[in-house]
Amino acid sequence: xxxxxxxxxxxxxxxxxxxxxxxxxxxxxxxxxxxxxxxxxxxxxxxxxxxxxxxxxxxxxxxxxxxxxxxxxxxxxxxxxxxxxxxxxxxxxxxxxxxxxxxxxxxxxxxxxxxxxxxxxxxxxxxxxxxxxxxxxxxxxxxxxxxxxxxxxxxxxxxxxxxxxxxxxxxxxxxxxxxxxxxxxxxxxxxxxxxxxxxxxxxxxxxxxxxxxxxxxxxxxxxxxxxxxxxxxxxxxxxxxxxxxxxxxxxxxxxxxxxxxxxxxxxxxxxxxxxxxxxxxxxxxxxxxxxxxxxxxxxxxxxxxxxxxxxxxxxxxxxxxxxxxxxxxxxxxxxxxxxxxxxxxxxxxxxxxxxxxxxxxxxxxxxxxxxxxxxxxxxxxxxxxxxxxxxxxxxxxxxxxxxxxxxxxxxxxxxxxxxxxxxxxxxxxxxxxxxxxxxxxxxxxxxxxxxxxxxxxxxxxxxxxxxxxxxxxxxxxxxxxxxxxxxxxxxxxxxxxxxxxxxxxxxxxxxxxxxxxxxxxxxxxxxxxxxxxxxxxxxxxxxxxxxxxxxxxxxxxxxxxxxxxxxxxxxxxxxxxxxxxxxxxxxxxxxxxxxxxxxxxxxxxxxxxxxxxxxxxxxxxxxxxxxxxxxxxxxxxxxxxxxxxxxxxxxxxxxxxxxxxxxxxxxxxxxxxxxxxxxxxxxxxxxxxxxxxxxxxxxxxxxxxxxxxxxxxxxxxxxxxxxxxxxxxxxxxxxxxxxxxxxxxxxxxxxxx
DNA sequence: TGATGCTAACTTTTT
DNA sequence: GTTAGCATCA
Numbered sequence: 192x193x194x195x196x197x198x199x200x201x202x203x204x205x206x207x208x209x210x211x212x213x214x215x216x217x218x219x220x221x222x223x224x225x226x227x228x229x230x231x232x233x234x235x236x237x238x239x240x241x242x243x244x245x246x247x248x249x250x251x252x253x254x255x256x257x258x259x260x261x262x263x264x265x266x267x268x269x270x271x272x273x274x275x276x277x278x279x280x281x282x283x284x285x286x287x288x289x290x291x292x293x294x295x296x297x298x299x300x301x302x303x304x305x306x307x308x309x310x311x312x313x314x315x316x317x318x319x320x321x322x323x324x325x326x327x328x329x330x331x332x333x334x335x336x337x338x339x340x341x342x343x344x345x346x347x348x349x350x351x352x353x354x355x356x357x358x359x360x361x362x363x364x365x366x367x368x369x370x371x372x373x374x375x376x377x378x379x380x381x382x383x384x385x386x387x388x389x390x391x392x393x394x395x396x397x398x399x400x401x402x403x404x405x406x407x408x409x410x411x412x413x414x415x416x417x418x419x420x421x422x423x424x425x426x427x428x429x430x431x432x433x434x435x436x437x438x439x440x441x442x443x444x445x446x447x448x449x450x451x452x453x454x455x456x457x458x459x460x461x462x463x464x465x466x467x468x469x470x471x472x473x474x475x476x477x478x479x480x481x482x483x484x485x486x487x488x489x490x491x492x493x494x495x496x497x498x499x500x501x502x503x504x505x506x507x508x509x510x511x512x513x514x515x516x517x518x519x520x521x522x523x524x525x526x527x528x529x530x531x532x533x534x535x536x537x538x539x540x541x542x543x544x545x546x547x548x549x550x551x552x553x554x555x556x557x558x559x560x561x562x563x564x565x566x567x568x569x570x571x572x573x574x575x576x577x578x579x580x581x582x583x584x585x586x587x588x589x590x591x592x593x594x595x596x597x598x599x600x601x602x603x604x605x606x607x608x609x610x611x612x613x614x615x616x617x618x619x620x621x622x623x624x625x626x627x628x629x630x631x632x633x634x635x636x637x638x639x640x641x642x643x644x645x646x647x648x649x650x651x652x653x654x655x656x657x658x659x660x661x662x663x664x665x666x667x668x669x670x671x672x673x674x675x676x677x678x679x680x681x682x683x684x685x686x687x688x689x690x691x692x693x694x695x696x697x698x699x700x701x702x703x704x705x706x707x708x709x710x711x712x713x714x715x716x717x718x719x720x721x722x723x724x725x726x727x728x729x730x731x732x733x734x735x736x737x738x739x740x741x742x743x744x745x746x747x748x749x750x751x752x753x754x755x756x757x758x759x760x761x762x763x764x765x766x767x768x769x770x771x772x773x774x775x776x777x778x779x780x781x782x783x784x785x786x787x788x789x790x791x792x793x794x795x796x797x798x799x800x801x802x803x804x805x806x807x808x809x810x811x812x813x814x815x816x817x818x819x820x821x822x823x824x825x826x827x828x829x830x831x832x833x834x835x836x837x838x839x840x841x842x843x844x845x846x847x848x849x850x851x852x853x854x855x856x857x858x859x860x861x862x863x864x865x866x867x868x869x870x871x872x873x874x875x876x877x878x879x880x881x882x883x884x885x886x887x888x889x890x891x892x893x894x895x896x897x898x899x900x901x902x903x904x905x906x907x908x909x910x911x912x913x914x915x916x917x918x919x920x921x922x923x924x925x926x927x928x929x930x931x932x933x934x935x936x937x938x939x940x941x942x943x944x
Numbered sequence: 945t946g947a948t949g950c951t952a953a954c955t956t957t958t959t
Numbered sequence: 960g961t962t963a964g965c966a967t968c969a
Binding site: 243245272273274296298358376378379381417423445446545546547548549565568601605607609610654724725744745746747765766768769770771780786910 | 945946951953955956957958959
């Protein structure tokens with residue numbers, strides 16, 4: 192440990208802020224500090240450590256355990272803000288009028304409810320888009336603003352007036368009431384209700400203030416107001432609060448996080464001990480220099496000088512490709528080459544992108560080259576319809592108040608309870624002032640509904656007798672849900688069936704986790720559901736260390752490190768994202784995001800960008816990202832390694848001259864590109880005077896010429912006039928492709944042969 | 945009422 | 960390119 196790190200570990204009492212640069216051994220300091228506290232005789236039950244991801248929490252616990260060499264660490268209160276608060280809220284739920292087994296709604300659930308509220312209010316859901324409304328409500332909750340305060344806040348009202356959405360306050364009000372009625376909290380409620388609990392129940396406040404003698408907060412720059420206030424309240428008695436953060440890595444302001452909390456912290460306490468960790472142990476000097484140079488373009492930052500005594504390392508390779516597919520191909524080739532040449536394993540590589548939608552071309556290229564890979568994020572396992580259906584059943588069994596989930600499965604698998612019947616029950620329930628479940632339970636006069644109620648009740652009797660897995664299996668069987676999916680013989684149906692099986696397996700695994708000595712692990716369904724909503728894909732993955740290339744967004748990569756990193760899609764409009772290009776604060780956050788991406792790399796770094804890529808099914812063209820221009824030329828590797836691009840040539844380049852000029856203005860890149868074009872053998876040079884023919888004239892059997900792929904024969908044409916797709920057999924090396932005729936620019940070489 | 949097929953909207957980032 | 964939601968038909 193260096194001096195600064197040691198200082199941070201040994202300073203145990205009183206407020207402290209650790210400003211920890213990327214790769215400066217932050218986790219090591221935190222874990223050693225916890226171990227140090229425990230060695231000093233502090234009871235593990237008295238230490239609270241809050242993180243942002245389950246993964247970070249698990250890692251922290253594990254490392255403390257390793258340092259101590261005993262099992263005491265399991266008594267630590269370590270977890271994410273959301274999971275720790277959820278745990279406390281369950282224990283205190285009745286105070287707030289919630290059932291202790293309240294349901295946690297994820298973002299999709301929440302948007303669904305908002306959508307139905309908007310429709311019930313006879314508003315247009317095109318204007319009051321659920322996602323937009325949800326974000327407004329979420330932002331309000333993160334700022335501790337309840338529906339009444341929302342309607343009275345003149346600033347908020349002005350904003351809503353400006354966007355012509357005057358009734359969001361009302362929607363918020365109804366939404367909050369509906370969640371309450373359903374016995375459910377959304378993600379933001381877990382923070383907001385925690386605040387409510389502490390402010391409205393002094394005994395609860397006192398209880399938790401005295402329980403936690405030491406509080407540690409990781410990734411402090413990502414906390415929002417609600418989190419900040421709750422921490423402050425919890426720590427008010429002992430004031431042993433230690434926060435760790437790095438303003439340069441603040442990338443969650445869209446979720447209400449504010450760097451302001453770092454500045455505020457110093458004002459809120461007297462004698463804040465401040466320790467700066469500036470030595471980086473992770474990356475090469477070159478990588479660190481690049482990162483420092485890039486972040487220097489931001490105006491708003493806490494001054495610090497990150498340095499390292501590591502080797503200088505290799506330069507940054509910047510690669511330009513023509514299309515997104517070529518980008519994918521290049522990365523796969525480069526990974527192959529590195530593996531052979533420098534003996535890296537698959538798991539040493541990460542491909543980082545700005546948006547999840549970019550994963551496709553890399554997925555394809557990895558598969559083609561037989562490189563094992565794993566994608567994080569995107570469509571989460573738990574967001575899949577079949578998984579949500581299954582979980583909806585399980586949730587209803589535990590909490591019948593939850594109307595959203597009840598409606599979701601009351602007629603799935605189909606049992607003849609249609610829209611009209613559900614509508615009728617809803618109306619009657621409202622009249623009788625009952626919940627939906629109470630209404631169907633009372634007397635429906637409908638045998639189909641009665642059978643449904645009987646079935647759910649029979650599951651409920653299993654709750655006390657059987658563990659989560661047994662209940663889930665019974666549900667899968669008796670509802671016919673598993674059979675329903677099994678009967679679908681399509682590949683998608685099979686995948687859905689497998690997903691449900693995977694869910695069942697994960698429940699089984701949960702129930703088979705052995706009891707630890709001294710503490711009984713609750714294997715009931717209720718216990719299982721409590722933790723499930725707060726899990727993400729990354730947490731479910733038991734093969735964290737599997738030898739696979741990792742594909743993820745930069746956001747998801749925060750806190751991780753890899754020997755080799757590819758930052759892809761370095762293009763204007765994509766990164767910086769077009770949503771964040773026109774506002775200084777937003778742009779600076781994008782730049783911090785790039786900073787985070789760069790500093791994930793230990794040994795080698797690549798950045799790539801494509802001149803054109805598909806977005807929403809249409810080809811678009813982008814300039815190279817402005818961020819690339821912020822890297823000093825001295826750090827750029829201009830010798831291209833000479834792989835990939837086999838099917839490309841400059842003639843095939845369809846982008847216009849304007850684009851080309853802009854590109855030429857970047858000298859460092861131009862040289863690189865020149866080298867690149869030289870090394871790529873043209874596979875097809877278009878016929879002189881190449882001009883695209885009218886796609887409407889193209890028919891099966893014709894031979895056509897493509898600028899890149901050469902001559903090919905149309906074997907099939909499908910789709911309507913607007914989106915005709917032709918299946919074309921090209922020559923060797925290109926194979927059979929499906930091409931959208933409206934975009935492809937094809938020349939008819941020969942009529943029917 | 946349920947299945948099928950077409951259109952439109954969609955992409956920032958996540959607990 | 961994908962998916963959700965709607966309209967149409969059985």
